[in-house]
Amino acid sequence: MNSRTPDTSSPTDGPTTALDTASACWLKTLDRLERTTVADPAIRVLQRGIRSLPLGGMRDLLRGRLLGHPVHPVLVQVPVGCWLSASVLNFAPGTHHATATLTAVGLAGVAPAAVAGWVDWADLPPEQARVGLAHAASNVAALACYTASLAARLRGRSARGRLWALSGMAAVAVSGALGGHVAYRQAVGAHAAA
Secondary structure, eight states, rough: OTTSSSSOOOGSSSSOOOOHHHEEEEEEEHHHHHHHHTTHHHHHHHHHHHHSSSOTHHHHHHHTTTTTTTTTHHHOOOHHHHHHHHHTTTTTOOHHHHHHHHHHHHHHHHHHHHHHHHHTTTOOOHHHHHHHHHHHHHHHHHHHHHHHHHHHHHOHHHHHHHHHHHHHHHHHHHHHHHHHHHHHHHHHHHHOOO
16 A cells, blocks of 8 residues: 555454453453353243233332433432442542442442333343343342441451452443443344334
8 A cells, every 4th residue: 555545444354462362352251141041931920920020100210211211320320430430539548438428329229220221121122131130240240249348347458448449349240231232232122123
């Protein structure tokens, strides 16, 4: 190619990077998860159970019909925002009380986000429901880590609290990636159906 010819090659035409490899591995894992049917009987029972709950007008509120989009992504901002802020403060001196408070507020914000998420999940098709169940499992791991973090902080074990919080943030990151995948698949599915 001479100096006057513009470079029109795409980034994927070049050598494979570690990020490309990690991305391909992640997408392959998600594809396998979407196709794995081992949990389908439990998923169907859970979905039917959640759909049969007598929530009345609360179901529309939890699904975000008033907003015109699901409310779950809005509600998760409380725990994720608090925990991310606590993670930043973990590295600042004299912030023990602030990190404990943020961790506690994040834990308090889990219930509304989880309830809205389960109501949304109950109506997902099988492929998305499978990934959604993994998303929920990651959230349970995050909840356990942040509960342990708060308990350690309240006992004056700040270093242990920080370690649990870092583990919790890793679980939150995985959960967010899984939840984002479910939302993306919903958007692609809705676009394809239109």
